[in-house]
Amino acid sequence: MHPQYPAHWEADVVLSDGGTAHVRPIRPDDAVMLRSFYSRLSAESIYFRYFGPRPRLTDKDVVWFTNVDYDNRVALIATIGTEMVAVVRYDRVQPRDHAEVAFLVEDAHQGRGLAAVLMEHLRAAARERGIKTFIADVLPGNHRMTGLFRQAGYTAQSQFEDGVVRMTLDLSSTETALEVRLAREHRAEARSIARLLTPESVAVIGASREPGGIGQTVLRNLLAADFTGPVYPVHRHVRAVAGVRAYRSVSAIDGEVDLAVLAVPAEGVLDLVVECAEKGVKGLVVVSSGFGETGQEGRARQEELVRIARAYGMRVVGPNCLGIANTDPAVRLNATLAATLPGRGRVGFFSQSGALGTALLQRVAQRGMGISTFVSAGNRADVSGNDLLQYWEEDPATDVILLYLESIGNPRKFTRLARRISRSKPIVVVKSRGVPGGHRAPVLALPDTALSSLFAQAGVIRVDDLVQLFDVAQLLAHQPLPAGPRVGVVGNSDALTLLAEEACAGAGLQPSPPVNLGAPAGAAEFAEALRSVLPEVDAVVAIYMPPIPGDCREVAEALLEVARESGKPVLATFQGALGMPADLRVGGGPGDDSPQRGSIPSYPAPEEAVRALAHVVRYAHWRGQPPGTVPSVEGIDTAAAREIVAAALCGEGAAGEGAAAGEVAGEVAGEGAAGGAVGGEREIDATALLACYGIEVWPAHLAAGAEEAVAAAERIGWPVVVKSADPEDARRAGTVRVGLTEPAGVRQAYADLAALHGPATPLAVQRMAPQPSVPTVVGVTQDRYFGGVVTFGLGEVTARLLGDQAYRLAPLTAEDAAELVRSVRAAPLLFGEYGYQAVAVEALEELLVRVGLLADALPEVARMDLDQVLVSASGAAVLGARAVLRPVTALRPDVGPRRLS
Numbered sequence: 001m002h003p004q005y006p007a008h009w010e011a012d013v014v015l016s017d018g019g020t021a022h023v024r025p026i027r028p029d030d031a032v033m034l035r036s037f038y039s040r041l042s043a044e045s046i047y048f049r050y051f052g053p054r055p056r057l058t059d060k061d062v063v064w065f066t067n068v069d070y071d072n073r074v075a076l077i078a079t080i081g082t083e084m085v086a087v088v089r090y091d092r093v094q095p096r097d098h099a100e101v102a103f104l105v106e107d108a109h110q111g112r113g114l115a116a117v118l119m120e121h122l123r124a125a126a127r128e129r130g131i132k133t134f135i136a137d138v139l140p141g142n143h144r145m146t147g148l149f150r151q152a153g154y155t156a157q158s159q160f161e162d163g164v165v166r167m168t169l170d171l172s173s174t175e176t177a178l179e180v181r182l183a184r185e186h187r188a189e190a191r192s193i194a195r196l197l198t199p200e201s202v203a204v205i206g207a208s209r210e211p212g213g214i215g216q217t218v219l220r221n222l223l224a225a226d227f228t229g230p231v232y233p234v235h236r237h238v239r240a241v242a243g244v245r246a247y248r249s250v251s252a253i254d255g256e257v258d259l260a261v262l263a264v265p266a267e268g269v270l271d272l273v274v275e276c277a278e279k280g281v282k283g284l285v286v287v288s289s290g291f292g293e294t295g296q297e298g299r300a301r302q303e304e305l306v307r308i309a310r311a312y313g314m315r316v317v318g319p320n321c322l323g324i325a326n327t328d329p330a331v332r333l334n335a336t337l338a339a340t341l342p343g344r345g346r347v348g349f350f351s352q353s354g355a356l357g358t359a360l361l362q363r364v365a366q367r368g369m370g371i372s373t374f375v376s377a378g379n380r381a382d383v384s385g386n387d388l389l390q391y392w393e394e395d396p397a398t399d400v401i402l403l404y405l406e407s408i409g410n411p412r413k414f415t416r417l418a419r420r421i422s423r424s425k426p427i428v429v430v431k432s433r434g435v436p437g438g439h440r441a442p443v444l445a446l447p448d449t450a451l452s453s454l455f456a457q458a459g460v461i462r463v464d465d466l467v468q469l470f471d472v473a474q475l476l477a478h479q480p481l482p483a484g485p486r487v488g489v490v491g492n493s494d495a496l497t498l499l500a501e502e503a504c505a506g507a508g509l510q511p512s513p514p515v516n517l518g519a520p521a522g523a524a525e526f527a528e529a530l531r532s533v534l535p536e537v538d539a540v541v542a543i544y545m546p547p548i549p550g551d552c553r554e555v556a557e558a559l560l561e562v563a564r565e566s567g568k569p570v571l572a573t574f575q576g577a578l579g580m581p582a583d584l585r586v587g588g589g590p591g592d593d594s595p596q597r598g599s600i601p602s603y604p605a606p607e608e609a610v611r612a613l614a615h616v617v618r619y620a621h622w623r624g625q626p627p628g629t630v631p632s633v634e635g636i637d638t639a640a641a642r643e644i645v646a647a648a649l650c651g652e653g654a655a656g657e658g659a660a661a662g663e664v665a666g667e668v669a670g671e672g673a674a675g676g677a678v679g680g681e682r683e684i685d686a687t688a689l690l691a692c693y694g695i696e697v698w699p700a701h702l703a704a705g706a707e708e709a710v711a712a713a714e715r716i717g718w719p720v721v722v723k724s725a726d727p728e729d730a731r732r733a734g735t736v737r738v739g740l741t742e743p744a745g746v747r748q749a750y751a752d753l754a755a756l757h758g759p760a761t762p763l764a765v766q767r768m769a770p771q772p773s774v775p776t777v778v779g780v781t782q783d784r785y786f787g788g789v790v791t792f793g794l795g796e797v798t799a800r801l802l803g804d805q806a807y808r809l810a811p812l813t814a815e816d817a818a819e820l821v822r823s824v825r826a827a828p829l830l831f832g833e834y835g836y837q838a839v840a841v842e843a844l845e846e847l848l849v850r851v852g853l854l855a856d857a858l859p860e861v862a863r864m865d866l867d868q869v870l871v872s873a874s875g876a877a878v879l880g881a882r883a884v885l886r887p888v889t890a891l892r893p894d895v896g897p898r899r900l901s
Contacts, residue, residue, distance in 0.1 A: 049104050138165045428469055487537055542573075645885055
């Protein structure tokens with residue numbers, strides 16, 4: 001039987017020009033495909049590969065190339081449609097961690113990044129097979145291959161001998177190699193979305209004469225928007241739709257088609273996808289329903305839709321979506337079902353909900369915000385929010401990014417992208433708590449509060465509902481970021497100014513005493529008040545309620561003029577209306593090409609204005625902090641930690657090594673040092689594992705009776721504590737007796753706890769931590785999609801009951817660790833408030849950094865609890881630690897070579 005290759009060696013990939021291809025290992029049944037591929041190669045490509053002419057492949061050659069063992073010999077091919085377009089291979093040589101590598105790319109597809117992405121996948125496969133070094137013999141004139149190796153980011157050496165350049169490539173991961181991979185990923189995915197949003201021609205398949213039909217609606221919206229390229233209705237039985245000539249099929253269209261909108265019954269979509277591929281269509285928008293949202297049959301149809309489209313080089317928006325739009329005057333694309341499209345603006349908008357899309361666009365238009373581009377992903381079978389983030393990051397027409405998410409396809413990639421993009425462009429998100437049935441979405445192991453924490457870590461502004469989404473977007477699109485939390489309140493209503501002041505205080509802002517101008521105040525009074533208040537604050541909320549209904553233009557113009565002069569954000573509650581008068585919404589300062597920058601957002605109530613401002617103040621604070629890097633700390637031995645994990649998962653008991661005799665380890669539960677295994681999981685004492693990361697767990701000595709407890713206390717030195725050795729008891733009050741300084745006290749404590757818990761519960765003696773101290777809990781959760789997540793909270797019973805816990809994605813920068821400590825509600829107890837003594841927070845932050853390094857490097861650590869960690873003025877003492885290990889069966893989606901998830 002022919003050997004099998006790992007399933008994860010297959011992948012759909014995006015090429016540098018935005019097209020797609022499929023990567024997989026070569027198989028024996030690829031012989032015909034290989035011959036066809038070889039026949040299309042130029043003489044030059046063959047010469048560079050084989051150092052001489054080789055006009056055809058012999059039968060022996062074909063067998064050799066297509067039959068590999070996926071270990072010593074591996075070959076990966078890239079296919080587009082039914083054709084092989086590139087191949088890369090390695091053959092193991094001596095020493096056995098070396099391999100010779102070579103690649104061939106069809107001439108028509110050279111320059112599309114095929115060789116680079118194939119090399120990423122081949123390197124990953126080689127590393128899995130224990131290969132550390134690639135060797136390539138290259139002709140001096142083969143600049144493509146030498147350039148590929150030199151630009152890969154890995155350590156490369158070259159030597160010229162006998163007319164050949166021998167290049168040696170170290171496959172070890174480097175920061176440069178990672179940067180190269182991520183930069184290529186960014187460019188490719190951004191271009192794939194650009195191809196969708198900037199088509200030069202559009203076909204609407206299923207555009208019938210039936211009034212109100214989906215296809216006809218999209219067609220009419222395209223025409224009404226005055227799309228700048230040709231529009232081709234496709235219908236088998238009519239000659240024209242909406243006065244535009246119709247075609248019986250896509251292939252019958254006499255011009256090129258960049259984008260196809262499919263509005264036909266789901267059963268007919270797959271055949272049309274193949275037809276579009278043969279026509280050379282670059283992207284698809286599938287507004288049809290009847291896919292993943294309908295059940296198992298629909299999900300299978302949806303997966304086949306994506307498979308065919310990607311195989312032929314196309315990206316797919318949808319299915320079951322509203323469509324896409326681009327307000328660029330050079331494009332004017334409205335390929336949506338929404339007749340109301342907002343005007344030109346600086347906001348990019350992504351919505352996963354097709355049903356909500358029309359209403360959302362109407363709300364944007366009502367607020368006078370405008371958009372740059374809009375994508376409704378529907379079931380999000382292919383194009384996702386991550387793809388749009390890549391595009392909007394470098395889109396000069398987009399300043400603010402809005403996302404309505406029902407699922408996150410690749411959460412770790414989302415946070416990576418968001419953390420980078422938020423440094424220059426704010427991202428505002430509404431994330432629903434449920435996941436619709438049609439979505440290709442992971443089930444996250446983390447609670448929703450953790451998701452909010454991880455969004456905050458990445459600088460993402462998460463809001464609760466759609467009203468807040470647009471409230472915050474208005475402020476970000478129209479006004480500069482505030483420099484701080486100081487807020488001035490100016491108004492002509494005493495009641496409303498007081499409400500605004502109270503809202504500021506409740507939102508964590510710092511309001512100055514409100515300025516009430518009185519009901520008759522007009523434009524001059526407001527202008528004077530704003531000019532006097534603005535120098536002392538970071539933002540102003542202006543409230544104008546005219547005593548007699550009438551034209552408020554003069555006051556609006558005064559507010560706008562002063563706001564532009566100040567360079568600080570000004571918000572308004574202006575007649576209880578959304579937005580300023582239409583002709584006052586536009587016009588920035590000199591040199592400002594943003595059509596909305598400088599106008600003042602208006603809200604129906606001051607509380608809504610303040611709520612939006614509070615979100616933006618927090619974002620501005622995050623953006624003002626340095627990005628940070630993961631610190632380099634001493635005392636880290638990841639290799640030893642991996643050996644401990646491997647030994648524990650094999651049941652060898654190595655995870656308990658290093659614990660002194662009599663200490664609490666696996667003995668507590670009676671399962672031995674490596675703990676017990678359930679369903680592939682194994683619980684262990686984490687003392688030795690943490691020691692590999694420079695973290696000491698204080699030993700706790702088991703005592704079978706009161707006298708053993710006294711003897712243990714004498715050995716370790718006074719004062720001591722006596723406590724329950726059951727890890728679960730660390731979460732309960734009354735399970736420890738502290739501050740014991742003499743034998744009588746130990747005997748009494750032992751007797752009290754034995755009576756409380758019963759003879760079956762083991763008791764232990766431990767060194768007394770410095771006092772006063774604050775109990776905290778540090779943990780690790782391994783989510784398959786987010787990866788390692790570090791958790792932190794206070795260890796007191798009240799904090800545990802309230803779920804006062806914060807989360808950060810591993811590894812942690814120093815800034816992440818500091819924010820993690822300060823983000824729990826009970827954090828003031830660590831900083832000397834409420835009668836507590838200030839503790840060594842720096843030591844706690846270093847501990848969190850070390851735990852973060854462990855969580856990132858050891859995905860087998862499914863869960864870890866450091867419970868408790870007592871933090872005093874002199875440091876942080878870890879009193880107990882348990883871990884649950886689980887074999888890793890799949891890579892995180894954001895690990896390894898580029899691929900479409």
